[in-house]
Each structure stands twice: as structure tokens, then as C-alpha cells.
Amino acid sequence: MFDRRNFLGSAVAASISHPVGAQALKAVPLPAADLHGRDEDAYWKALRAQFLIPSDVVNLNVGTVGSSPRPVLKAIFDGFAQTEQMTQPGSEDYPIWGYGSWDQYRRPFADFMGARVEQMAILRNCTEANSYVANGCDMKAGDEVLISDEEHGSGEMPWMLRSRRYGVVVKKFAMPKPPKDAAEILNRINDAITPRTRIIFVSHISTSTGVVLPAKEIAALARSKGIVSAFDGAHAPGMIKVDLNDIGCDLYTGSMHKWLFATKGTGFLYLRDKSIMDRVWNTIATGGYDDPTRMADRYMQIGSSCIPTLMGLNAAVDLANNIGMDRIEARGRMLCDYIHAEMMKRGAEDWTSPDPALRGAIATVNVPPVQRMELQDWLWTHHKVRIRGGNPSKLRLATPYFLSKADIDRFLGLYDEFRKIKGIA
Ligand SMILES: Cc1ncc(COP(=O)(O)O)c(C=O)c1O
Structure with a gap:
């Protein structure tokens, strides 16, 4: 038509x-x-x-998708030119991804986000990372996740799927429009918590209104009540300075292709420590997915993928650090x-x-x-x-x-x- x-x-x-x-x-x-x-x-x-x-x-409108600048594009195209020659030094070495830890790509981004390499899994976009959170968190039917009424479809739908399939209850609080201060948001969250709340999942920066939520205070509130805190940070990397370990949340997801201007097809999942990793199942699995010694890298065991994408990511981080x-x-x-x-x-x-x-x-x-x-x-x-x-x-x-x-x-x-x-x- x-x-x-x-x-x-x-x-x-x-x-x-x-x-x-x-x-x-x-x-x-x-x-x-x-x-x-x-x-x-x-x-x-x-x-x-x-x-x-x-x-x-x-x-x-870089809120939907960013535009990769020249240094990023050069790294991506050079990456393809290099890797497609199939002349990798080892006989078991191929331009493939999903079976290694790829620290040379993970570490610069983890540093940039105030995290350690073992806390960071590089995935393909924020939707995938959100799906890991919603699918993977250990919860029973009747357990509640608390989200805001401003979540992106890629934040809300993975929870709706989990709800329809396994009976997890999705509860929503209404974000003030507009919020006059951080306390107003925190009060709305606090008032919506029930004895069944297991996870608070909210955007760090609302896709719909641009509000930057008080992530550190929300994480502290969740922790004080024994609730897991998870943030959808699709808009944060490259827009505002983020220090994940300072925020103190359990889980954090995001995209690098928006404000950081990295390659399309880059996203991430941060997991604070081993105790939260023990409570988040993989959604995609291949060899190594259940190896606890691998820490966050076990969430990257997703099969073959694209190394030049990661070379572009490194160039995007370099550029942001340079500025x-x-x-x-x-x-x-x-x-x-x-x-x-x-x-x-x-x-x-x-x-x-x-x-x-x-x-x-x-x-x-x-x-x-x-x-x-x-x-x-x-x-x-x-x-x-x-x-x-x-x-x-x-x-x-x-x-x-x-x-x-x-x-x-x-x-x-x-x-x-x-x-x-x-x-x-
Ligand atoms: C808050 C939020 N979460 C998730 C997404 C989806 O991101 P991705 O395209 O990296 O899957 C978006 C995209 O706009 C978003 O705004």
C-alpha cells in the first residue's frame, strides 16, 4: 500500500x-x-x-538513535577490513563473538561508566538487556515489579511478557508531570511499594519526558527495603556522566548507539556483584553461560556477533573521553x-x-x-x-x-x- x-x-x-x-x-x-x-x-x-x-x-532527535561520527565509522570499517581477511594469528581464532570475554572492548566502556569489567556485559541493545533483566530475575508468580508509567516499550514489554507467561505482577506508579523535585518522585515510588515488591525497574532518564530520575536515592530506597533496583539507562551514556558503582543499583541497562554515538547494535547490562548475578538467569545461552567464575561475561555468551561493532564502541568511548x-x-x-x-x-x-x-x-x-x-x-x-x-x-x-x-x-x-x-x- x-x-x-x-x-x-x-x-x-x-x-x-x-x-x-x-x-x-x-x-x-x-x-x-x-x-x-x-x-x-x-x-x-x-x-x-x-x-x-x-x-x-x-x-x-538523537533520543531515538545517534549518528556515529567519523572516528567511530573509521574504526568500524577498518575493523571489517582487518577481520574479514581471516588472518587471525591463532588457528582457533576467528572474527566471531559470543564465546570470549572481550575485555579489550568491555574494559574501556566499563571504566567510562564507573564500573569494573567483571560487572559489565556488552549486549546488542537496551531492549535485549532489559529482556535479560525481566526474563532472568528469580521471581515467583504473584511477586511484583514496580515500574513507572513512563517506561519505553522495551522496558515495559519484557515485564508484560513475563507477567503473561509466568504470573509476575506488573505494578505502575504515575510519574508527576512535571515533577517539581526529586522528593516528589521518591514519594510516589515509596507509596507504591508493597510487601510483594521484589524489583523496582525504572528509567534513569525518561524517554517520554526527559526527566532524570534520582537514581542513587531510588537505589538506596530499594536497598533499605530489600528490593532489587534496576534502571533502564538507554539515554544516559554520553548524555550525562554516570558512575554506576556510585549509584549503587543492582542492575542497569542501556544503549551506546544513542547519545554516545557508538555503533548501532550496542547495548549493555551491568550487574553489581556476584550475589545479584546468582539471582539473574541468562536468557540466551551457549557454553559458559553458567560458569560463575566468568561474572558478567557469562551474560555475553550469546553466539556469534560482530567485532567491528565493538571497535566502533571503543572509538566512541575514546571520543567522549577526549572531549x-x-x-x-x-x-x-x-x-x-x-x-x-x-x-x-x-x-x-x-x-x-x-x-x-x-x-x-x-x-x-x-x-x-x-x-x-x-x-x-x-x-x-x-x-x-x-x-x-x-x-x-x-x-x-x-x-x-x-x-x-x-x-x-x-x-x-x-x-x-x-x-x-x-x-x-
Ligand atoms: C528508555 C528506553 N529504553 C529502551 C530503548 C530501546 O533501546 P534499544 O534501541 O537500544 O533497544 C529506548 C529507545 O528509545 C528507550 O528510550
């Missing part, structure tokens, strides 16, 4: 994409670290040049505060939070009677500006470091124009 949206999508893609050959993957020098102090705009401009996103495209997570987080927050304040001036309803501590680099606003799908299509097909939201009138505006204030002003100008065209005061 003719699908208007796909047709428009492909038409715009054809009009703006440029052939990307080896030339486009050529290394472009990274800015010197001290350029930031001398000329901040030039510093971020040089980083913008690392991305293949055409210079006239404004991408306010510095403090700097990345501050930039994302500054841009987010700016777009948030500008949308508030325009009468938008705030669905993130008035408290900057509960925001990262996503601002979500409700803007009735603007129809978000109409605005989203119009912005992309006519103006090369990408946003995403939810029907009818929610806009989710993501502000990664590679954007500039001028990019945001372009979006704001177009938003004003759209409202004028639609006769919205």
Missing part, C-alpha cells in the same frame, strides 16, 4: 543525502582541548565536523536549558521539570493545539529539521553537544512560523 509518510521520508532523504564514500570517512582533525578555553564556538564547530550529518540539517563527559554534559544541559526556556516563553506546558537538576539534554513540552505529527513532518520534509514527540501535541527536543544555539534558533523560528501558518496565536 502507498504510505505517504514513507514516501515523503524517502523523497527528503534522496534530496539531502550525499554519497558517502571513503573520502567522507577521511579523518578530520579533532579540536585541541585548549581551543575550548580560547574559542568555545570554534571548538564545538570542529566537533560538529566529525559528523556526516549535512551541515544544513538540524537533528534534535570529557563534564564538558559534554554541560554543553547538552546549556542547550537544553535554552530551548526549554524559549519554549516556556512561547506558552508551552513543561513536561520535563522546572528543576534543572531533573533535566539533562532532553526537554519535553506539550504544545496544544499544535499537532506534533504535522509539525514534525513539515519540519523535516520542508526544512531539514528533525524532531520527535508523541501524539497529539508533545514535542521531545534533544540537544546533543554537536548542536549550536543557532541550530536551536532555526528550530524556534520555524516553530513560530508553523504556528502562524496554522493561525495559532
Whole structure:
């Protein structure tokens, strides 16, 4: 059947994409670290040049998927070129994954996330990691998992599956919209805990509103009541600085392909210690899945996979470390505060939070009677500006470091124009 949206999508893609050959993957020098102090705009401009996103495209939606910059792409393609020669040194050595511990890929990411290598399993995406948590946690029929009403389908559905199949009870608490402070969220969670609650599973950063939940306090609350704490951190790595061992949670999942701009097909599962590993079954298994000496690496025994993906992951971690997570987080927050304040001036309803501590680099606003799908299509097909939201009138505006204030002003100008065209005061 003719699908208007796909047709428009492909038409715009054809009009703006440029052939990307080896030339486009050529290394472009990274800015010197001290350029930031001398000329901040030039510093971020040089980083913008690392991305293949055409210079006239404004991408306010890395919340769905990121764009891998040149150093990551180079590592991936070099990785394929190397490994596909099939000239690995050992006679048992092949470009295969799923049977080794691959510490050379796990360790840099574990360090980046404030974890130890033995606590970190690299998987293929956050959905897979969430499925490991929901399928694997030792629970009986009637035991409860407490989730929020803002979980992504990839966080909620694995629990619904477990519930339908094995009778685990999924209880939801309503997130305040917007939360005025962290205490309000903690109180909602505390009030929803029952004697049957075994696990609290919530997003670290809400996909729907961008709220950064008080993870450390939630983990402490769960621990004080003997409840397992698990976070879906799909949006956290590369957006905010995360120190998993400082958070003190039992389980944490996430994606590296969004804000860290790593290879598509990268996700992870963190497990705090042996005692939690003893209570989480594998979902996918091959030889080694039940070897307790392997710690988190036993959750990586998933069969063959893709090593160049992991080479791309290392390059993404290197780039983020080169820039510095403090700097990345501050930039994302500054841009987010700016777009948030500008949308508030325009009468938008705030669905993130008035408290900057509960925001990262996503601002979500409700803007009735603007129809978000109409605005989203119009912005992309006519103006090369990408946003995403939810029907009818929610806009989710993501502000990664590679954007500039001028990019945001372009979006704001177009938003004003759209409202004028639609006769919205
Ligand atoms: C909170 C959350 N969890 C999970 C996912 C799914 O992530 P992945 O594509 O890595 O499976 C998303 C994707 O947007 C998300 O926002």
C-alpha cells in the first residue's frame, strides 16, 4: 500500500543525502582541548565536523538513535577490513563473538561508566538487556515489579511478557508531570511499594519526558527495603556522566548507539556483584553461560556477533573521553536549558521539570493545539529539521553537544512560523 509518510521520508532523504564514500570517512582533525578555553564556538564547530550529518540539517532527535561520527565509522570499517581477511594469528581464532570475554572492548566502556569489567556485559541493545533483566530475575508468580508509567516499550514489554507467561505482577506508579523535585518522585515510588515488591525497574532518564530520575536515592530506597533496583539507562551514556558503582543499583541497562554515538547494535547490562548475578538467569545461552567464575561475561555468551561493532564502541568511548563527559554534559544541559526556556516563553506546558537538576539534554513540552505529527513532518520534509514527540501535541527536543544555539534558533523560528501558518496565536 502507498504510505505517504514513507514516501515523503524517502523523497527528503534522496534530496539531502550525499554519497558517502571513503573520502567522507577521511579523518578530520579533532579540536585541541585548549581551543575550548580560547574559542568555545570554534571548538564545538570542529566537533560538529566529525559528523556526516549535512551541515544544513538540524537533528534534535538523537533520543531515538545517534549518528556515529567519523572516528567511530573509521574504526568500524577498518575493523571489517582487518577481520574479514581471516588472518587471525591463532588457528582457533576467528572474527566471531559470543564465546570470549572481550575485555579489550568491555574494559574501556566499563571504566567510562564507573564500573569494573567483571560487572559489565556488552549486549546488542537496551531492549535485549532489559529482556535479560525481566526474563532472568528469580521471581515467583504473584511477586511484583514496580515500574513507572513512563517506561519505553522495551522496558515495559519484557515485564508484560513475563507477567503473561509466568504470573509476575506488573505494578505502575504515575510519574508527576512535571515533577517539581526529586522528593516528589521518591514519594510516589515509596507509596507504591508493597510487601510483594521484589524489583523496582525504572528509567534513569525518561524517554517520554526527559526527566532524570534520582537514581542513587531510588537505589538506596530499594536497598533499605530489600528490593532489587534496576534502571533502564538507554539515554544516559554520553548524555550525562554516570558512575554506576556510585549509584549503587543492582542492575542497569542501556544503549551506546544513542547519545554516545557508538555503533548501532550496542547495548549493555551491568550487574553489581556476584550475589545479584546468582539471582539473574541468562536468557540466551551457549557454553559458559553458567560458569560463575566468568561474572558478567557469562551474560555475553550469546553466539556469534560482530567485532567491528565493538571497535566502533571503543572509538566512541575514546571520543567522549577526549572531549570529557563534564564538558559534554554541560554543553547538552546549556542547550537544553535554552530551548526549554524559549519554549516556556512561547506558552508551552513543561513536561520535563522546572528543576534543572531533573533535566539533562532532553526537554519535553506539550504544545496544544499544535499537532506534533504535522509539525514534525513539515519540519523535516520542508526544512531539514528533525524532531520527535508523541501524539497529539508533545514535542521531545534533544540537544546533543554537536548542536549550536543557532541550530536551536532555526528550530524556534520555524516553530513560530508553523504556528502562524496554522493561525495559532
Ligand atoms: C528508555 C528506553 N529504553 C529502551 C530503548 C530501546 O533501546 P534499544 O534501541 O537500544 O533497544 C529506548 C529507545 O528509545 C528507550 O528510550
